[in-house]
Amino acid sequence: MDLNPATPAFAQTLAAALPEGTIDTPEARYLEEPRGRYAGQAGVLARPRSAQEVATLIRMAGEARVGVVPYGGGTGLVGGQVAPEGAAPLILSLERMTAIRDVLPEENVLVAEAGVILADIQKAAEDAGRLFPLSLAAEGSARIGGNLATNAGGTGVLRYGNARDLCLGLEAVLPDGQIWHGLTRLRKNNTGYDLRHLLIGAEGTLGVITAAALKLSPRPARTGTALLVIRDAAAALSLLALARDQMGETVSAFELIHRQGFDFLAETMPEVRIPFDTIPEWSVLIEVGTSAALDPAQALEALFAAALEDGLVSDGLIAQSAQQGRDFWTIRESIPEANRRIGSVSSHDISVPLGAIPGFIGEAGERLAKLGDFRINCFGHVGDGNLHYNVFPQPGRSRADHKNQRDAIKTCVHDLVHELGGSVSAEHGVGRLKVGDLERYTDPAKLSAMRAIKAALDPRGIMNPGAVLRAV
Amino acid sequence: MDLNPATPAFAQTLAAALPEGTIDTPEARYLEEPRGRYAGQAGVLARPRSAQEVATLIRMAGEARVGVVPYGGGTGLVGGQVAPEGAAPLILSLERMTAIRDVLPEENVLVAEAGVILADIQKAAEDAGRLFPLSLAAEGSARIGGNLATNAGGTGVLRYGNARDLCLGLEAVLPDGQIWHGLTRLRKNNTGYDLRHLLIGAEGTLGVITAAALKLSPRPARTGTALLVIRDAAAALSLLALARDQMGETVSAFELIHRQGFDFLAETMPEVRIPFDTIPEWSVLIEVGTSAALDPAQALEALFAAALEDGLVSDGLIAQSAQQGRDFWTIRESIPEANRRIGSVSSHDISVPLGAIPGFIGEAGERLAKLGDFRINCFGHVGDGNLHYNVFPQPGRSRADHKNQRDAIKTCVHDLVHELGGSVSAEHGVGRLKVGDLERYTDPAKLSAMRAIKAALDPRGIMNPGAVLRAV
Numbered sequence: 001m002d003l004n005p006a007t008p009a010f011a012q013t014l015a016a017a018l019p020e021g022t023i024d025t026p027e028a029r030y031l032e033e034p035r036g037r038y039a040g041q042a043g044v045l046a047r048p049r050s051a052q053e054v055a056t057l058i059r060m061a062g063e064a065r066v067g068v069v070p071y072g073g074g075t076g077l078v079g080g081q082v083a084p085e086g087a088a089p090l091i092l093s094l095e096r097m098t099a100i101r102d103v104l105p106e107e108n109v110l111v112a113e114a115g116v117i118l119a120d121i122q123k124a125a126e127d128a129g130r131l132f133p134l135s136l137a138a139e140g141s142a143r144i145g146g147n148l149a150t151n152a153g154g155t156g157v158l159r160y161g162n163a164r165d166l167c168l169g170l171e172a173v174l175p176d177g178q179i180w181h182g183l184t185r186l187r188k189n190n191t192g193y194d195l196r197h198l199l200i201g202a203e204g205t206l207g208v209i210t211a212a213a214l215k216l217s218p219r220p221a222r223t224g225t226a227l228l229v230i231r232d233a234a235a236a237l238s239l240l241a242l243a244r245d246q247m248g249e250t251v252s253a254f255e256l257i258h259r260q261g262f263d264f265l266a267e268t269m270p271e272v273r274i275p276f277d278t279i280p281e282w283s284v285l286i287e288v289g290t291s292a293a294l295d296p297a298q299a300l301e302a303l304f305a306a307a308l309e310d311g312l313v314s315d316g317l318i319a320q321s322a323q324q325g326r327d328f329w330t331i332r333e334s335i336p337e338a339n340r341r342i343g344s345v346s347s348h349d350i351s352v353p354l355g356a357i358p359g360f361i362g363e364a365g366e367r368l369a370k371l372g373d374f375r376i377n378c379f380g381h382v383g384d385g386n387l388h389y390n391v392f393p394q395p396g397r398s399r400a401d402h403k404n405q406r407d408a409i410k411t412c413v414h415d416l417v418h419e420l421g422g423s424v425s426a427e428h429g430v431g432r433l434k435v436g437d438l439e440r441y442t443d444p445a446k447l448s449a450m451r452a453i454k455a456a457l458d459p460r461g462i463m464n465p466g467a468v469l470r471a472v
Numbered sequence: 473m474d475l476n477p478a479t480p481a482f483a484q485t486l487a488a489a490l491p492e493g494t495i496d497t498p499e500a501r502y503l504e505e506p507r508g509r510y511a512g513q514a515g516v517l518a519r520p521r522s523a524q525e526v527a528t529l530i531r532m533a534g535e536a537r538v539g540v541v542p543y544g545g546g547t548g549l550v551g552g553q554v555a556p557e558g559a560a561p562l563i564l565s566l567e568r569m570t571a572i573r574d575v576l577p578e579e580n581v582l583v584a585e586a587g588v589i590l591a592d593i594q595k596a597a598e599d600a601g602r603l604f605p606l607s608l609a610a611e612g613s614a615r616i617g618g619n620l621a622t623n624a625g626g627t628g629v630l631r632y633g634n635a636r637d638l639c640l641g642l643e644a645v646l647p648d649g650q651i652w653h654g655l656t657r658l659r660k661n662n663t664g665y666d667l668r669h670l671l672i673g674a675e676g677t678l679g680v681i682t683a684a685a686l687k688l689s690p691r692p693a694r695t696g697t698a699l700l701v702i703r704d705a706a707a708a709l710s711l712l713a714l715a716r717d718q719m720g721e722t723v724s725a726f727e728l729i730h731r732q733g734f735d736f737l738a739e740t741m742p743e744v745r746i747p748f749d750t751i752p753e754w755s756v757l758i759e760v761g762t763s764a765a766l767d768p769a770q771a772l773e774a775l776f777a778a779a780l781e782d783g784l785v786s787d788g789l790i791a792q793s794a795q796q797g798r799d800f801w802t803i804r805e806s807i808p809e810a811n812r813r814i815g816s817v818s819s820h821d822i823s824v825p826l827g828a829i830p831g832f833i834g835e836a837g838e839r840l841a842k843l844g845d846f847r848i849n850c851f852g853h854v855g856d857g858n859l860h861y862n863v864f865p866q867p868g869r870s871r872a873d874h875k876n877q878r879d880a881i882k883t884c885v886h887d888l889v890h891e892l893g894g895s896v897s898a899e900h901g902v903g904r905l906k907v908g909d910l911e912r913y914t915d916p917a918k919l920s921a922m923r924a925i926k927a928a929l930d931p932r933g934i935m936n937p938g939a940v941l942r943a944v
Contacts, residue, residue: 104825104826104827105713106709106710106713106826106827107709107825107826107827108713108716108826109825109826129717150662151662151666153660153662157659157660158659161637162660164666164669165633165637174917174921176920178916178917178920179917180915180917180918180921181915181917182915182918184825184893184895185825185826185893186823186824186825186857186893186894186895186898187629187630187823187826187855187856187857187858188625188629188634188823188853188856188857188858188895188898188899189823189895189897189898190622190623190625190673190895190897190898190899190900190901190902191895191896191897191902191906191909191910191913191914192673192902192910192914192918192919192922192940192941193670193673193674193678193921193922193925193940194623194636194669194670194672194673195918195921195922197636197666197669197670198665198666198669198670198925200666201662201664201665201666202665206665218716218717218720220720237578237579238578241577241578241580244580244690245601245690246763246764246765247763247765248689248690248692248721248722248761248762248763249720249721249722250720250721250763289720290720291718291719291720291722292718293718293719293766293770293771293774294765294766298765299765302765351658351659351660351661352658353576353579353581353656353657353658354576354578354579354580354581354657354659355576355578355579381660383659384659384660385657385658385659385660386659386660421656421657421658422658423656423658423660423661423662423663424663425661425662425663426658426660426661426662427660427662428662429662430662430663430664434663437663438663438664441663442663442664443652443653443654444650445646445650445651445652445653446652446654446664446667447664448648448650449646449652449665449667449929450664450665450667452928452929453665453670453925453928453929455928456924456925456927456928457921457924457925468664468665469664
């Protein structure tokens, strides 16, 4: 089904139907994405101020058969926010829909429009004595509509779930231009198919989220942080199970760090202090957030003692101050930047069943060794089975030297993930980058159901064409 | 689209394609449902032993254009499991698919076939030192496939979520007979539309769940229970917020009890001991489950003291033994039976936003008073905004005396719920009972999207025809 380009004439038609200043020509920033893999086509930019205006835009795009690319904070890592191919699209930015419509601390609910920046939601929750637990590197510029459209993950998933688990209701414009008023604040609602969960993670291909009712949590009164040296990668899982047995849901982060991460920090960011004399092969950063009645440092001491006895850990540090806790987090949070400075040959955002993690790490290393001599930095949200498994050149070589191997490396890693029942996109989504991976690895019954749903809800194929599913 | 009846000839065709004993004539129990509102048509009974056999049955039903009614434990309260109208169906019972395929305590995962009885899953989790927190009155006969198909709720939702929140992956047969192998154990997986959440809560209208990967939790080491007398219904919400501030996620149940519930118990089940000299107008049952490091009774004492100071509670009991805790639960769990013995005129499984609960209770009482003189028992999972709001005749009168008022009462309650942004089916689903309510109260954009999805995935309309959406 061929789409028409968003032409100046189309822009004029839109401009006549919408308030002044809604329609514009997109600046360069709307055509870029963080990793520089895709250059978007310009087309026309729309910056609506209400769901009603979004509905008008989608309806008119449908009539004109012009593709619509929803645009949030532009921080996505898989090219879901730019259209490098096909007819030039209508870029629909939610940046002007930034109202926090409601904060209801007693209900633990916050209602925000799609364009609110994630950090602003965190702040509004904090001001109300509550926690909005979605937390990720791009939170200073990512917008909640995009976080939901991509079902964002981040560091709080272990305790609080993915973005979809933090959403009670949605307002959205469907591909036919109808507004779905689904902004419910209900914890229980079994009236028909769960359209909310269908739109979340659909990356704008089934409609545009315009507002969301979000679930807040009590703020943990006290926080404890530890950096523990573990026996091996397998010990991470046993330690996690032990921690959850001892401390239940209070375990809020459980992040794996490999020696390679410390080495990259030493190499590229010497200002980040590493608190070990000998760099450990494997370590985990654990955070617990407890109620006032429980001393988190004491709980972590008890965990450390039990884990030492079980031979799971050999050494470790329990933060004795908030500052020391932040220092531990600085290490973890600086690793992606260190990676960027080194320059990866290939990066993988994968998940496998928890029990398969040690096997994955061992086997992936062996298979990659056959392809060449690489440095591997494997780190991330091990408590969720989600690893960032990134492959780097040896010192003295550059990523460009391995350019021709990139596809083989990616296939090697992704094939193994698939064999182990894992996912080749754990938290970043499919976008345009992984459309081929989705076709290769997704169960055929699911893929055909996805295509049938897409065709049913968006028969003209105008919504984010080419993302998630190949445009037909 | 007219369906054909499941005839003896069709039964023979199926029998020839499937192992001996798979195809049968349904006994009466497959045609009944707990509230006796619907009598199902007999048709043909199939009891497959594998997803492959389910796929064969669905494919052959599709070719013959025979409707398929999936059947779990038969405990549903909205008639989703029986077909009283239209062509006689193929009743597809999952009762022989009862394998627990895997228990992985370190991963907190259990993989069960759809026919496993909920209590057996709870038991298997317990044997592995884990908790499967889905808990509801029918757990001794309800099967997990049905629990998921209806997104069951129950008493553990406040802490652990609804059935959908406890499911990591599904194996299911789609309406075209394809098996979707989606039995992932992943915590994070952003590869395409979330088919799992679409099938969960679809009540068998988009396919048949044949197995599920379920999320287990650590077992709380210690449990505390309290029965607190609250100032009024509004105080329940403030008390809940206070409890969660003090104790975070350890609050695992928060159940509202009205004086009427105690009165019904005294009237019909005098063996249930009521631990108050003066029956309180409103009370709440609170359960907390903590790690070993925290004394739950002490935490409840602290909550009681703070709530007393805030004027939220006036009296209360904190269980001093496990037995006393169970006694408190016996009160709560006996209320539905007492209700049955009294005989309701109309029962409502509704939810409203937490903040709207006090207003709902007040306004519903006033509106109903205009319709007649009733006794109202309002109780339930107030922490989830989910109330069972049931209307009874005054003493000396029977439900039959009010038969003609039933529809008016239901509409009165449901209209108010809808005005308040609530749901007319919080946890029981739509089934056949609430198809009209769904049409009346559901947002038109959502309803048309639901119909489009149904038509796309099940173009012949064979899957549980007449449930959720009117058969077309």
